[in-house]
Ligand code: HEM
């Protein structure tokens with residue numbers, strides 16, 4: 001019999017010191033690093049942020065688990081339901097519970113809210129699937145998969161025969177590769193399996209600069225502190241990937257333009273590519289300004305100061321502008337996640353600055369439901385001259401370098417309403433993600449559900465309890481906050497209420513007051529945003545460190561936002577004063593005026 005799960009009262013949110021599994025890594029597997037306590041800049045890979053524990057917050061360290069891993073065998077096998085049966089296949093969950101609700105309603109925020117969210121994601125988390133081994137996991141029939149099947153191919157996604165979309169083409173299998181784990185791919189035998197975070201968990205703009213030194217150096221020009229750019233049709237873009245004449249880009253054939261950046265996901269779609277290009281240009285704008293002010297500075301100092309500036313700016317955008325919309329403003333204030341000009345962030349070296357697997361493998365995927373279906377090309381007269389499907393331009397950056405397309409797409413992201421929070425992903429991402437890609441069209445929601453199971457994310461009810469939310473003992477208890485229809489379908493899909501996947505439950509929850517996620521996701525997200533701020537010795541407003549910013553510099557930094565980046569790097573001549581609101585909801589400011597705030601005189605070494 002199952003006793004009702006209750007909240008774990010011992011748990012003190014924000015003060016976990018990392019569970020056992022992490023100590024195995026830090027005690028037995030981590031390389032030795034020697035730190036210079038007087039360094040004023042971050043390392044490329046995040047090591048030496050915590051001087052007592054130099055590997056804390058480094059790229060390629062294991063995610064933490066907030067709660068016990070959910071695996072059938074305690075190590076890696078996908079969990080079963082409480083009655084011993086198999087979990088419902090992810091695509092069935094999508095079809096029964098979500099797809100029918102997939103409708104795009106306009107949000108009060110514009111595309112930038114969601115796009116900045118993904119940009120921020122790529123700074124702090126990277127848990128790539130293991131691409132080694134068989135070329136196609138679907139080449140093994142699903143009913144023939146057993147423990148001898150290569151690890152990465154043990155979980156392709158089964159498609160129901162009567163699938164209304166894939167069934168027409170007779171597809172019964174969707175590609176899915178298990179995530180790389182410490183034990184399987186990094187020579188560190190942690191049980192249960194745990195993926196390594198290949199990004200630096202700090203907001204240090206590593207998606208722009210690279211999560212490791214070798215990568216970072218490969219995209220630096222070593223001249224004037226600038227990043228490498230390639231000039232195409234007289235405009236500067238991220239450097240083109242060296243492909244030796246091949247036309248493959250991220251596994252897609254016949255692609256002319258394929259960019260390189262700090263993070264490998266740069267070519268995923270127009271939005272993320274545009275951001276990488278804008279921030280690369282912005283780095284160079286800042287480096288040039290610093291050079292003007294300080295002709296005596298070396299390339300190294302110019303690069304590091306510009307990098308530090310961009311890192312600080314992204315932290316400001318995340319904590320001041322983005323989080324209040326994501327989590328709700330009153331909540332961010334209540335838990336101390338807001339930014340205030342009077343209170344500085346106090347560094348806490350006891351906090352483990354790492355993401356949880358519940359965050360990356362579950363909760364922070366909820367905002368996939370705010371990704372809009374189309375990109376609008378909007379010209380300088382604010383005419384929408386074209387509108388293209390997001391999924392048809394994944395891993396194809398070719399149009400971005402033609403004419404004023406990049407400017408038109410960014411203008412479109414600024415003026416167009418984003419997708420309203422609903423318990424579903426858009427129809428295109430739900431069925432045709434990576435359209436025409438050699439692996440076949442995919443369903444992002446099915447992938448996300450499968451990923452949660454792959455990495456042992458605990459069940460929804462367990463995480464709700466971890467968060468201290470009102471206890472749930474039966475499907476009927478869910479009726480306190482979920483519609484009857486949803487609960488009926490959950491009953492049809494899952495054996496018991498305890499079997500519901502975290503993402504499924506989190507996505508169905510109505511958003512919190514003033515926020516764009518439900519209470520369970522809010523709680524899991526807040527824990528991480530807290531850790532990687534208060535556990536970051538180089539957080540931009542921490543005082544008393546060798547490299548802490550002066551009050552004058554902080555004042556300048558606090559005057560700028562994403563709108564300044566857009567103004568400084570594109571042909572847009574005005575942006576919304578509140579950059580996450582489309583024109584019409586926010587006053588527009590002229591870029592010429594806006595850019596006056598970008599006055600770096602506080603960085604002059606010899607004033
Ligand atoms: C704009 C369109 C977007 C597309 C096409 C997209 C697509 C994807 C894909 C294909 C994955 C990998 C799935 C897997 O194999 O497990 C992924 C992961 C993820 N996405 Fe998105 N995404 C988008 C936007 C966003 C947004 C707006 C957010 C959050 C604000 C977000 C958060 C995440 C997170 C946290 C992961 C896990 C990343 C990791 O740790 O490696 N994504 N997304």
Ligand SMILES: [Ca+2]
Nearest residue numbers: 123200202206
């Ligand atoms: Ca980072």
